[in-house]
Amino acid sequence: MSNALERWHAYMESGDPQALSDMLDDDVVFESPVVHTPQRGKEITFKYLMAAAKVLGGPGFTYVGEWHGDHSAILEFENQIDGIKINGIDMIWWNKEGRITRFKVMVRPLKAINLLHQMMGARLAQG
């Protein structure tokens, strides 16, 4: 496993915001399951990933699969929120320094995306 991916898994274990911040490149781009337009930069990406961790990363969160590419990986996850099963992927790209340069999330089924859309909106509005 690449060092970047090891650090990601370590962060998911610890939930340490500083570890997340340290991993993100200044010019990282975040692409959400809900909106087409990419979010650019470390500040907004950090905000989204922290909100996603609060919303999605509850006790039932489990990674169920991992696929590897060139300086990138896809991690499939499952969880259940308010009785709705959520299945999705984290797509992670990193640079030579091991910093994350791009992070994309997809979620299924439709019911789960609608729930996530609501919950992320509420969470981001709280700041």
Place this chain on the structure above:
Amino acid sequence: MSNALERWHAYMESGDPQALSDMLDDDVVFESPVVHTPQRGKEITFKYLMAAAKVLGGPGFTYVGEWHGDHSAILEFENQIDGIKINGIDMIWWNKEGRITRFKVMVRPLKAINLLHQMMGARLAQG
């Protein structure tokens, strides 16, 4: 690249329904971006994948990334339908014989899933 993946790419080039049918295991399971419940068996999976090819596989369809796992791969695609940008993944698992045993699709953003939901419904109703 594995033989199963080569065959998938050859099918995507040719669009030959027989090639698709030959690749699917009898007990293949299909999981859609819209509905949680898996669709089981070759007949229904073939129907869904043919409908998806008609709806999604227009002239603008392009694979933009590929990730590898154990007897499985993820292919990321992009297209544009009625001015709406569609971004998604095909998750493909196969057995030792190279037959596809599981096929899952995820799509983003929300607008694209809603469009796909409508169009797949209409296409499947046509039979």
